[in-house]
Amino acid sequence: MLVLVSPADVQEAIESIEGGADIIDVKNPAEGSLGANYPWVIRDIAKVVKEHGKEVSATIGDMDFKPGTASLAAFAVASCGANYVKVGLYGVRRKDEAFKLVRAVVNAVNEFGSKVVVAGYADFRRIGSISPLELPEVVRNAGAHGVMVDTAVKDGSRLFDHMGVEELATFVELAHSNDLFCALAGSIQFEDIPVLKKLGADIVGVRTAVCENGRNSKIRRELVAKLVEVARS
Numbered sequence: 001m002l003v004l005v006s007p008a009d010v011q012e013a014i015e016s017i018e019g020g021a022d023i024i025d026v027k028n029p030a031e032g033s034l035g036a037n038y039p040w041v042i043r044d045i046a047k048v049v050k051e052h053g054k055e056v057s058a059t060i061g062d063m064d065f066k067p068g069t070a071s072l073a074a075f076a077v078a079s080c081g082a083n084y085v086k087v088g089l090y091g092v093r094r095k096d097e098a099f100k101l102v103r104a105v106v107n108a109v110n111e112f113g114s115k116v117v118v119a120g121y122a123d124f125r126r127i128g129s130i131s132p133l134e135l136p137e138v139v140r141n142a143g144a145h146g147v148m149v150d151t152a153v154k155d156g157s158r159l160f161d162h163m164g165v166e167e168l169a170t171f172v173e174l175a176h177s178n179d180l181f182c183a184l185a186g187s188i189q190f191e192d193i194p195v196l197k198k199l200g201a202d203i204v205g206v207r208t209a210v211c212e213n214g215r216n217s218k219i220r221r222e223l224v225a226k227l228v229e230v231a232r233s
């Protein structure tokens with residue numbers, strides 16, 4: 001299982017790289033679960049990450065159903081050098097909306113060769129968005145490459161508080177049967193890693209677990225290294 005870590009600046013990206021993370025996922029935690037960072041920050045981090053021979057991903061935000069806005073943000077992120085462009089379907093309620101938005105994002109990044117990762121939210125019931133279980137088929141049909149589940153509200157509640165192991169197992173199965181890679185995130189802690197491995201997730205995404213004192217503090221390389229070790233064992 002690969003480890004994705006979400007830094008907010010170049011220093012945190014270096015900590016993530018030195019700790020051994022596989023994918024460096026630029027985000028802006030101050031603007032939400034999949035908060036978008038600034039183009040100049042994404043560009044600077046992408047440069048450092050690529051110098052270390054690793055892959056960089058960047059988020060375009062917790063999106064409303066606005067395919068045009070999403071495509072423009074995706075174009076910008078891909079042009080900054082992201083190998084993976086992540087979009088959260090926050091304000092998307094139906095499958096036809098999901099298809100339209102994801103298709104627009106895929107079209108926007110095509111010329112850069114970036115891969116698109118679509119995030120649904122484990123706490124979809126409380127924010128009124130589409131269920132992650134409805135996503136894999138739509139995401140495949142729209143031409144994206146991966147799906148993930150994260151939590152929308154970072155209030156201390158965790159992935160498993162909102163979706164049970166069986167539901168998550170179904171999500172992983174649906175992703176794989178649609179030829180998508182699958183990532184799981186949402187205040188994941190060290191003790192959750194064995195369950196995620198058992199579920200067959202391809203990627204675990206973290207921030208809080210590798211920060212020194214909560215999601216809004218700084219990423220520390222020792223914690224990244226510890227998590228990578230557990231994910232590899």
Ligand SMILES: O=C[C@H](O)COP(=O)(O)O
Nearest residue numbers: 006186187205206207208
């Ligand atoms: O993509 C991964 C997210 O950044 C997870 O963040 P979190 O561990 O703080 O929930």
